[in-house]
Amino acid sequence: MQIFDKGKIYNFMGMRWIMFIISAILFFGSIGLLFTKGLSYGIDFAGGTLIQVKYHDKDAPIDLIRERFSTNEILKNASITEFGSASEITIRYTTTSDSLGNNPGAFVSEILKGTGEFEIRRVDVVGPKIGSELREKGIMAVAVSLVLILIYIGVRFEWRFALAAILSEIHDVVIVLGAISLLSIDVNLDTLAAILTVLGYSLNDTIIIFDRIRERVKESKFIKLFEVINESVSLTLSRTLMTSVTTLLAVFTLFFYGGDMIHGFSVIMIIGILIGTMSSVFIAAPMLSWFRFSVENYRASIVTKELRKKEKEKLRAMYEKGTV
Structure with a gap:
């Protein structure tokens, strides 16, 4: 076109x-x-845990959630942000599952108990190494x-x-x-x-x-x-x-x-x-x-290559005819 x-x-x-x-x-x-x-750096490169939470009955009470996390010594520096809509959030923290047991989703669910009807939709854990x-x-x-x-x-x-x-x-x-x-x-x-x-x-x-x-x-x-x-x-x-x-x-x-x-x-x-x-x-x-x-030098190099190619073809033809 x-x-x-x-x-x-x-x-x-x-x-x-x-x-x-x-x-x-x-x-x-x-x-x-x-x-x-x-x-x-995100979880993939920095290491840590990302948990995605979806509230069904209302918007996510971010202020209340942050208050709950601030009282926990391990998770007080967690980052809590909306994810796509007011009813969905992501919780990010650098602590891995070793510090919170084998199920960080269950640990966070316990902290969020009483904040509304929610479900844990995703849990990503990457170790620092x-x-x-x-x-x-x-x-x-x-x-x-x-x-x-x-x-x-x-x-x-x-x-x-x-x-x-x-x-x-x-x-x-x-x-x-x-x-x-x-x-x-x-x-x-x-x-x-x-x-x-x-x-x-x-x-x-x-x-x-x-x-x-x-x-x-x-x-x-x-x-x-x-x-x-x-x-x-x-x-x-x-x-x-x-x-x-x-x-x-x-x-x-x-x-x-x-x-x-x-x-x-x-x-x-x-x-x-x-x-x-x-x-x-x-x-x-x-x-x-x-x-x-240089355009001129490049053109000259092309001409030189063509002359060498023709010379080689000429020598090959003479060799095949037995004249060389």
Whole structure:
């Protein structure tokens, strides 16, 4: 589906400094947030217990529940919040079942006795050691993904494209982590899945643009890099817009109707798609100039490779005929 005029070339690189400034503010602002506010680790990574309680006859009496918990020495620092509706709450605390017996749900039910008709809908318990291991493996998963991306693009294109892509991916991850810190989204396995999904989405968008840049370097009438980038991005603009819009429509559906369970996941995906689309055009592509990528040199290298290929084919033909 072609939305934009295929023959028209838009001057994206004319806006690159404005977008660089915006990206720099977001990037360094995110780093500042990560150092000052930090990340809020969920049960999966920090360890602890999460209990979900549903009241049937009325809204959850949060003030009364907090008062009950405040009198318990072990659970006085528990976090009690609404979950999706006023009648449903989650209770989070760092104490594991070892301190409260083998059934933390029954222990909490005893504390809540007399507060109304309720049921325990979910009990998640993660030990601190397991949480630490999951956190380390999560960090390793992101790091390995970035290394594999670097190798893949280095093999498929060349080292300048690989470095530009990996720096763009790091840019996206840092800004997404900054948004997670700013919005106080719990970092858990769902969050990690969202970050890895954003990495894959942004990489796919970047590769599409890089592929078109490489194609136009060979065939374009332009000899300046930014002119070739403008042409390449303009040719992929309809595809980029349609992919982003259709993906955002699906994610917005999850955001509005998916419930609190995947609310954090959908928020991260929305931010990641917007940042990933922007970075593919205004961060990854212009970075090629930072690494001294030259259209003329690239074309010359292609001609040299073609001449070597023809020479090899000529020598092979002469060898097969017995003239060598």
